[in-house]
Amino acid sequence: MADDEIILSELDDEELVAQMFDDLYDGLKEEIEEGVNILLERGWTPYDILTKALVGGMTIVGADFRDGILFVPEVLLAANAMKGGMTILKPLLAETGAPRVGKMVIGTVKGDIHDIGKNLVSMMMEGAGFEVVDLGINNAVEKYLDALESEKPDILGMSALLTTTMPYMKVVIDTMKEKGIRDDYIVLVGGAPLNEEFGRAIGADAYCRDAAVAVETAKSLVARKHNQPAAH
Amino acid sequence: MIACGAIAREILAIQDASRLDHLDLQCLPAILHNTPDRIVPAVEAAVRAAAGRYASVFVAYADCGTGGLLKAACERLGVELIEGPHCYSFFEGNQTFAGRDEFTAFYLTDFLVRQFDAFVWRPLGLDRHPELRNLYFGHYETLVYQAQVDDPALTHKARDCAQRLGLGFERRFTGYGDLAAALREL
Known part of the structure; x- marks a missing residue:
């Protein structure tokens, strides 16, 4: 054993959370899982571990990605580490009745198989207390509509990586308008070739440039929606 | 002509074969291919720098993942660009490519095969x-x-490359496709 090796169980809570931030940043999945288990043994609630240790650490990763300090491979490794921790916490969160902020149905649009960004958004939304129903890739409009009807979410999220597939988001929104259900949901869109102008042009409520923005936008729009008097 | 460095060799070949001696070629770094958000400002700067020195300027990029922003910028600047979503499409011919609808295919051109490690393998951290x-x-x-x-x-x-990525392999000879036609119109 190297002299400078850090023994996680010997750190106090504050040091351990700081170390977990570092371990998330470095994409160390096993260390994150160990840290989560130590905090559970110390009596932390699953919700506190999720928000203070994991989401806190991932927020730093997200900020450094946005600022060009970290790149996609490092973000993926960090996300994979966070996923390890969330796998332990998820069943416990359900048992302990952690607060639910809202519900989101999310999926990559028809003709598009790219899901890295979408998966990051799903994970960060879950971390922020949203229930997420992930429809996966290559979703036709019918699949979105079926999920809206069966899941009754607050938010519909759509993702696309390709210039050629992003117009399909408008097909989905236009179909929602035709059926008179557009205003029942908050519609968020994201993906590398998108921009705010495109989001506005297709009738989405917001374009989210990254997972952190998606979480903040979702929180703010859900709060606004819940504050509105019911429509008559 | 202000062009993506990833198609420089092909442009020079077409220029040579078609005796397009009236065109000066300026290439922007090919690695912009991996960061489409940087393409528009780079092209805008190059077009502005060339303005006044040439009778006309042509932008040898397609949309290239800019989500329509490059086309909008070119319209503002009063210059033309190549039709189509990206080089995979115009090399094959935009009409043929659109008809294929093969969204589980990962494309490499001659350039990207040559530069696979620098443009795919290493940037993805593999x-x-x-x-x-x-x-x-x-x-x-x-x-x-x-x-x-x-x-x-x-x-x-x-x-x-296909084997390293764990994918099946198909070779498709495209030649220069719509790129040749676009350049010969200049």
Whole structure:
């Protein structure tokens, strides 16, 4: 054993959370899982571990990605580490009745198989207390509509990586308008070739440039929606 | 002509074969291919720098992942660009490419086969973290090598790229496709 090796169980809570931030940043999945288990043994609630240790650490990763300090491979490794921790916490969160902020149905649009960004958004939304129903890739409009009807979410999220597939988001929104259900949901869109102008042009409520923005936008729009008097 | 460096060799070949001696070629770094958000400002700066020195300026980019922003910028600047979403489409011919609708294909051109490590493998971190491969390519099925020229060594390398990515392999000879037609109109 190297002299400078850090023994996680010997750190106090504050040091351990700081170390977990570092371990998330470095994409160390096993260390994150160990840290989560130590905090559970110390009596932390699953919700506190999720928000203070994991989401806190991932927020730093997200900020450094946005600022060009970290790149996609490092973000993926960090996300994979966070996923390890969330796998332990998820069943416990359900048992302990952690607060639910809202519900989101999310999926990559028809003709598009790219899901890295979408998966990051799903994970960060879950971390922020949203229930997420992930429809996966290559979703036709019918699949979105079926999920809206069966899941009754607050938010519909759509993702696309390709210039050629992003117009399909408008097909989905236009179909929602035709059926008179557009205003029942908050519609968020994201993906590398998108921009705010495109989001506005297709009738989405917001374009989210990254997972952190998606979480903040979702929180703010859900709060606004819940504050509105019911429509008559 | 202000062009993506990833198609410089092909432009020079067309220019040479078609005696397009009236065109000066200026290439922007090919690596912008990996960061489409940087393409528009780079092209805008180059077009502005060329303005006044030439009778006309042509932008040898397609949309290239800019989500329509490059076309809008070119319209503002009063210059033309290549039709189509990206080079994979115009090399094959935009109409043919659109008709294929093969969204589980990962494309490489001659340039990207030559530069596979610099443009794909290393930027995705696969040299350091090969375990990420399936996160990136898990939903892809086939690597389609769009050959602009007949070169057995490139075909061999492209096949090796497919194997490294865990994908099936298809070679498709495209030649220069719509790029040749676009340049000959200038």
